[in-house]
Amino acid sequence: MGTESSLLSALRELARQQGVEPTDEDLEGVLGFLTRILPELEELEALLPPEVTP
Amino acid sequence: VTAVRLAERLRAGELSPREAVEWYLGRIEGHSALNAYITVLAEEALAEADAAFSAAERGPLWGVPVAVKDVIDVAGARTTAASEILRGNVAARDAVVVERLRAAGAIVLGKLNLHEFAYGALSTSPHFGPVRNPWNADRVAGGSSGGSGAAAAAGLAAGTLGTDTAGSVRIPAAFCGVTGHRPSTGLVPNDGVVPVSWSFDTVGPIARSAEDCSLLLEAIAPDLVPDSGGDAPRIGLVTSLLEQADPRVAAVVEEAARGLGAEPVAAPVLARAGLIQQLVMLPEAAAAHLPWLRTRLPDYGADVRARLLAGLLLPATSYPTGLRGRRWLEGEVRPLFERFDLLAAPTMPIVPPLIGEDPVELGGERVPYRLTLIPFNSPWSCLGLPVTSVPCGFVDGLPVGLALVGRRGADAAVLGAARAFQQATDWHERRPPGVSEAI
Numbered sequence: 001m002g003t004e005s006s007l008l009s010a011l012r013e014l015a016r017q018q019g020v021e022p023t024d025e026d027l028e029g030v031l032g033f034l035t036r037i038l039p040e041l042e043e044l045e046a047l048l049p050p051e052v053t054p
Numbered sequence: 055v056t057a058v059r060l061a062e063r064l065r066a067g068e069l070s071p072r073e074a075v076e077w078y079l080g081r082i083e084g085h086s087a088l089n090a091y092i093t094v095l096a097e098e099a100l101a102e103a104d105a106a107f108s109a110a111e112r113g114p115l116w117g118v119p120v121a122v123k124d125v126i127d128v129a130g131a132r133t134t135a136a137s138e139i140l141r142g143n144v145a146a147r148d149a150v151v152v153e154r155l156r157a158a159g160a161i162v163l164g165k166l167n168l169h170e171f172a173y174g175a176l177s178t179s180p181h182f183g184p185v186r187n188p189w190n191a192d193r194v195a196g197g198s199s200g201g202s203g204a205a206a207a208a209g210l211a212a213g214t215l216g217t218d219t220a221g222s223v224r225i226p227a228a229f230c231g232v233t234g235h236r237p238s239t240g241l242v243p244n245d246g247v248v249p250v251s252w253s254f255d256t257v258g259p260i261a262r263s264a265e266d267c268s269l270l271l272e273a274i275a276p277d278l279v280p281d282s283g284g285d286a287p288r289i290g291l292v293t294s295l296l297e298q299a300d301p302r303v304a305a306v307v308e309e310a311a312r313g314l315g316a317e318p319v320a321a322p323v324l325a326r327a328g329l330i331q332q333l334v335m336l337p338e339a340a341a342a343h344l345p346w347l348r349t350r351l352p353d354y355g356a357d358v359r360a361r362l363l364a365g366l367l368l369p370a371t372s373y374p375t376g377l378r379g380r381r382w383l384e385g386e387v388r389p390l391f392e393r394f395d396l397l398a399a400p401t402m403p404i405v406p407p408l409i410g411e412d413p414v415e416l417g418g419e420r421v422p423y424r425l426t427l428i429p430f431n432s433p434w435s436c437l438g439l440p441v442t443s444v445p446c447g448f449v450d451g452l453p454v455g456l457a458l459v460g461r462r463g464a465d466a467a468v469l470g471a472a473r474a475f476q477q478a479t480d481w482h483e484r485r486p487p488g489v490s491e492a493i
Contacts, residue, residue, distance in 0.1 A: 011367055019348040022363055029360045030367050038369075040329050045375055047326075047382075054377030 007031055055493050057118055057212040057266040064117040069493070071103035071117030071161060074212075077493045078119045078163055082210050085489075088186045090195075090204040092124045093132055094164040102161045109159075115273055116159030121211035123199050124165035125172050126257065127246040128152055131164075135171045135248045136179035138353040139346050149246025151215060151257050151274045158273035163211050166201030170358045172217055172250050173339060174198055175225050175427055176412075180355040184409050188486035189231060189452055193406040196229035198222035202260045203230035208489050213261040213270045219250040220331055221431030223258040224443040228401035228455025231445045233482055234260040235267040235469060238462045239438030241275045251338040254331065254435050263482050264442060264472035271465065281466035287395035289458075289471070290319035295430055299403035300416060306447035306454045311398040314475060319394065323386045328428035330383060331436040333368070333376025340365030380436055387437060391461050396471055401443040401455030403430055430457070440465040442472040445481040453481075 008027045015022050022030070055063070063069055079096050099119065106117050122128065125135045127145035129152075134140045152162065170179045177200025178184040185200035187193040188208040195204040199216025203226025206214050216223045218236040227234025235258050242257045249255055259270035272278055291311040296304045340347065343362050351359065390397065403426055404416055413420040434441045439459050446456035456475075460468035476482050485491065 014367055015363070018344070018366060020344075020351060020363070020366060022351065026359060026363050030363050033360075033364045034367070037329070037332070041333065041369075041372055041375060044326065044329060044333075044379055045371075048375070048378050049382070052378050052382045052385075054374050054381065 004031070055212070055491065056262045058263070058269055060212045060493065061115060061118050061269070065112065071106045072100060074117055074493065075099045075103040075119050075161055075163070078211060082163070085208045085210055087191065088188060088204050088208055088210075089167055089183050090185055090201040090208065090210055091121070091164050092134055092136065092167050092182055092201070095128070095131055095162060098130070099161050099163050106159065106161060113157060113159035114269060115155065118160050118212045119163045120155060120160045120213045120215070120270070121163045121166050121202070121205055122152060122215040123168050123172070123202050123217055125168065125217055125248040126151060126215060128162055128165065133165070133248065134182065136168045136182045137170050138181045139350050140248070141181065145246070147246065150243040152246070154274045160273070166199070166205055166214060168201055169198035170355045171248065172198040172219065172222055173358045173361060175221060175424065177201065177226070178409060186409070187229060187406050188489055190406070192408055193452070194229065194409055196226035196402070196406060199260060200226045203227055203232060203234070206230065206232040206260045206262060207486055213259060213266055215257055215270070215274070216260050217247060218256055218258050218435065219254045220335060220435050221427055223260055224401045224431060224441055224455065224457060225427060227260050227443040228453065229406040231453030231484060231486065232260055232262055233264050233267050233445070233472065234258065234443045235271060235465070236435065236441045237271060237275060237465050238440045241277065241465060249342045251335040253334050253338060264444060264469050264476055267442065268466070268469045268473070271469070275465070278465055279463060281470040286315065287467065287471050288393070289314050289316040289396045289398050290390065290394035291316035292321050292324070292397055292399040293318045294320045294322045294324065295399040298417070298429060299400045300405070300449070302449045303400055303403060303405065303454050306449060307400045307456050310446035310456045310475070310479070313478070314398065314471070316398050319390065321387070321390060323383070324433040325429060326379065327383060327433035327436040330376050330379035331432040333372045333379065336361065336365030337368055337373045338365070384437055395460065396468065397459040399457050399459070400430060401457040402427060405449050405452035405454065434459050438462050440468045442468050444472045444475055445484070446479070447481060
């Protein structure tokens with residue numbers, strides 16, 4: 001609970017720094033999305049050969 | 055009647071542009087329950103029809119009534135994007151694609167409903183109401199170009215334009231039993247179109263047939279490379295996608311593809327495309343919307359707001375990783391297009407769900423609707439490839455779409471194969487219940 005709460009606080013601050021003020025419900029949705037996608041992102045990063053550039 | 059046939063009848067003087075426009079306006083009124091249109095430009099279209107009658111030059115779309123998705127600017131009309139934020143936004147000038155349609159002689163009937171900001175695939179805007187599927191009004195029309203798909207299926211325009219970032223032309227075409235073409239990225243200019251993601255957005259036609267889509271595409275894409283013809287295309291049926299579809303949908307698609315002489319080919323690498331496209335698309339959409347995220351956040355529908363905020367808060371490294379992933383995927387897919395001229399797959403793994411049904415059933419499990427469509431649509435849009443979705447059968451009385459995918463720039467070849475399929479089948483001639491042929 002404490003970890004999730006601090007993650008939500010961090011996301012809220014990151015949004016605020018960009019001038020956006022999401023609700024708690026919005027941020028819970030974003031956290032759920034990030035929880036799902038970040039391991040996939042890490043896996044993709046490991047898969048890509050270093051010589052592949054954007 | 056198809057757009058091609060209507061254009062022939064207009065040129066032959068069998069009816070006037072005003073008669074064609076009046077017929078479609080009556081039809082739009084008669085099928086208003088579909089909620090396909092956000093704005094009907096009745097007076098403007100009638101005036102254009104009268105002006106067309108005395109025009110010296112008569113282009114290939116002379117007098118043909120068309121309609122465009124409401125993210126595409128038409129001078130003097132609202133471009134709402136089915137959003138609260140742009141509800142009162144009146145365009146000062148035509149989008150380039152509208153200029154080109156008009157230059158070819160087309161008459162613009164109005165602006166078509168969609169998923170809010172073209173950022174979703176249901177076309178159930180909380181601000182303008184859901185588009186209803188002409189085959190079953192309790193079901194979605196798909197999206198984001200749902201109004202375009204419904205209008206083409208119900209004969210509410212002779213041809214339509216939609217836009218496609220990650221499936222938004224192909225999905226409504228499949229769900230509404232009509233033909234849709236996502237052009238190669240960059241072939242059609244996006245000037246005057248509300249953006250979702252600059253790397254993937256493209257305008258594309260949705261109409262009754264592949265021949266109609268070609269007619270519309272030739273008007274909006276003067277750089278279209280003609281099909282060189284020649285031998286029958288070698289077609290690979292992507293079994294790794296087929297296996298993920300509802301078995302009843304897969305059976306319909308497999309039969310259609312085998313009728314084209316397709317050979318099975320597994321391409322499991324395509325499963326990476328969904329993530330790769332998300333990593334690029336989400337931050338680009340957030341960047342495009344940032345001014346409104348700051349000032350109008352509560353005015354977005356919940357699903358669109360969630361996706362935009364996800365893009366805002368993704369780690370910065372996700373974007374270059376997505377771009378690198380796209381480059382890598384191009385290399386992985388290249389051998390497929392050395393072996394085959396075209397790839398075939400289901401456009402969607404399911405039939406259109408009920409309005410409000412999310413999650414949906416797939417493979418005996420309840421799956422979020424959005425996750426069903428990504429594996430089937432992102433591989434092609436991620437790589438900027440041309441795709442035509444053609445109707446290829448029915449499951450439970452609901453249409454199923456076959457996606458034909460070509461090499462980048464080979465739009466005419468893809469549409470040529472789709473046209474050959476439609477010369478051998480009549481799925482594209484089936485009409486929804488209660489939708490009559492007339493004009």
